[in-house]
Amino acid sequence: MPSSYPHFIPKELFVSQIQRFIPKSWKQLEKSSSILEPSSPVGDSMIDSLLTSIKTYASEGHLSEAFKTLSLIKLRASSSTSCDAILHSISSLLFSCTSHKSFPQGRQLHAHIIRLGLEQHPILVPKLVTFYSSFNFHVDAHTVIENSNILHPLPWNLLISSYVKNELLDEALYTYKQMVNKGIRPDSFTYPSVLKACGEKLDIGFGREVHKSIDASCQEWNLFVHNSLVSMYGKFGLVDVARQLFEKMPQRDVISWNVMISCYTSKGLWKEAFELFGRLQMEGTEISIITWNTIAGGCLRTGSFKAALELLSQMRIGGIQLDSVAFTIGLSACSHIGAIKLGKEMHGSAIRSCSDGYDNVRNALITMYSRCKDLGRAYTLFKLMEDRSIVTWNSMLSGYSHMDRAEEASFIFREMLRSGIEPNNVTIASILPLCARVANLQHGKEFHCYITKRVVFDDYLLLWNALVDIHSGLVVQGQILFERMLSVYGITPDLEHYACMVDLYGRAGLLNNAKEIISRMPYRPTSAMWATLIGACRIHGNTEIGEWAADKLLQMRPENSGYYVLIANMYAAAGRWNNLARVRTFMRDWVEDFSSDYDVFEE
Incomplete structure (x- = not known):
């Protein structure tokens, strides 16, 4: 046995330790009778009737009656009574103790099993393991296995599975090694749990060893084993190995596709995930929700908001009932593109399907109405929520911040503090940019002082974005903060931080600086970043850079109608009527295309 796992090697469960759970009536009967030596035998038909009663009582959960009947059988059974009949009755009663969470009765029954000498019986050992595991008494379950001489993998599989389910991964792998060392051959129900434990522990070395033992067994493994192998390598980050195993599978089910797609999405490889999903659709395989x-959700994360809504429409057309996760995704997409009409239709659909009661849907509704400038409806939904989580407060705060409603945002923030909710990084990241936009630097400094007492900034990249924004009127300080991210704090600026610098320069009228940082940053500019620059060019009258940014934005064919309005207003202010006409054509095509795609939510 490996010495690295001594802390969970089970202690022996002595019979003397369990005898106190035996009812007194059984102890009294022990002196004068046994199953094989009855004090007052009755007919086998009566015993059969009593055994049937035990099964009936056990199946209906009447445990006290079942135990009384068992005591009566012990008193009246004859030597000719079938041992198998008694065995199966005890098995039914033990199963009932497990399913009805009756630990004291199950413990008593185990004591009775020991007195009958049946503690090593292959029918009872797995049920005893399941009983103790269901109450998280894994040491007792482990002891039951060790005290038996059963060479079948079933009880070991049950224990390993319970260890993994309870995230006792070291114990699961130790038990697997112990099982193999005893000469017990793993089967197709052993490996999925062991492979999952390896994946969760990121134990690549042992995971590969288990994989080798699977290949060396020369058996035809079922889908559970193949799916578990793909999942394990995906968790290791070895998506190429996972894909090779996926392609070599003799057959695949919906879980196989889910696992492989999850391997890609967990690493942010959305292109590969989308490609695999397209292939799944072409093969006609049933697609799970x-x-x-x-x-x-991947479309949402990558900014393909229209594609996300198209997928939800396909789900509805295909007869799939949207769940709370799907509604959350759809409402988030609507909030990003300002599609309040579609958002309201989805709200109605969520009400009809009773999904509007989920917190994630309610929070998404608040965000959607806020971003679509219907703060009244958003606040109504907010007030209707009795138990408000930090996400709910942040959704409402973000809505007011987005609309530059500083007074209402401050009121919500104070109410949140009074309710005992501690602000997190998302809260502060929402409130600080608002202070900058309303030119209330003093309030910004107060919030800054508040969060520096509670947060280590190195751990929250979002806060850096907000801190740079707070100095929107102080470009030098903003530049210093941005440069110190990498040189002092070792934080590599991401796309959000570059977007913040573009906004910073734009507000200050330093449009060439904004253009330069977009051109030299190591990321592809987002549509929001181009829109920020266009808005700044319109305010400061720089049509040259504005046209350059507008061309870049139009090439992306953004899904937010507000961007087209922004470009049109810039061209109108500059008197560029030909360009204005072109943008209006884009807008008309976008509206027609968008309106025709999502009538599916109208019922």
């Missing part, structure tokens, strides 16, 4: 939601 988990897969639909995963891909739709």
Whole structure:
């Protein structure tokens, strides 16, 4: 046995330790009778009737009656009574103790099993393991296995599975090694749990060893084993190995596709995930709602908001009932593109399907109405929520911040503090930019002082974005903060931080600086970043850079109608009527295309 796992090697469970759980009536009967030596035998038909009663009582959960009947059988059974009949009755009663969470009665029954000498019986050992595991008494379950001489993998599989389910991964792998060392051959129900434990522990070395033992066994493994192998390598980050195993599978089910797609999405490889999803659709394989939601969520994360809504429409057309996750994705997409009409339709659909009661849907509704400038409806939904989580407060705060409603945002922030909710990084990241936009630097400094007492900034990249924004009127300080991210704090600026610098320069009228940082940053500019620059060019009258940014934005064919309005207003202010006409054509095509795609939510 490996010495690295001594802390969970089970202690022996002595019979003397369990005798106190035996009812007194059984102890009294022990002196004068046994199953094989009855004090007052009755007919086998009566015993059969009593055994049937035990099964009936056990199946209906009447444990006290079942135990009384068992005591009566012990008193009246004859030597000719079938041992198998008694055995199966005890098995039924033990199963009932497990399913009805009756630990004291189950413990008593185990004591009775020991007195009958049946503690090593292959029918009872797995049920005893399941009983103790269901109450998280894994040491007792382990002891039951060790005290038996059963060479079948079933009880070991049950214990390993319970260890993994309870995230006792070291114990699971130790038990697997112990099982193999005893000469017990793992089967197709052993490996999925062991492979999952390896994946969760990121134990690549042992995971490969288990994989080798699977190949060396020369058996034809079922889908559970193949899916578990793909999942394990995906968790290791070895997506190429996972894909090779996926392609070599003799057959695949919906779980196989879900696992492989999840391997890609967990590493942010959305292109590969989308490609695999397209292939799944072409093959006509049934697609689970988990897969639909995963891909739709991927579209949302990559900025393909219209594609996310198209997927939800396909789900509805295909007869799939949207769940709370799907509604959350759809409402988030609507909030990003300002599609309040579609958002309201989805709200109605969520009400009809009773999904509007989920907190994630309610929070998404608040965000959607806020971003679509319907703060009244957003606040109504906010007030209707009795138990408000930090996400709910942040959703409402973000809505007011987005609309530059500083007074209402400050009121919500104070109410949140009074309710005992501690602000997190998202809260502060929402409130600080608002202070900058309303030119209330003093309030910004107060918030800055508040969060520096509670947060280590190195751990929250979002806060750096807000801190740079707070100095929107102080470009030098903003530049210093941005440069110190990498040189002092070792934080590599991401796309959000570059976007913040573009906004910073734009507000100050330093449009060439903004253009330069977009051109030299190591990321592809987002549509929001181009829109920020266009808005600044319109304010400061720089049509040259504005046209350059507008061309870049139009090439992306953004899904937010507000961007087209922004470009049109810039061209109108500059008197560029030909360009204005072109933008209006884009807008008309976008509206027609968008309106025709999502009538599916109208019922």
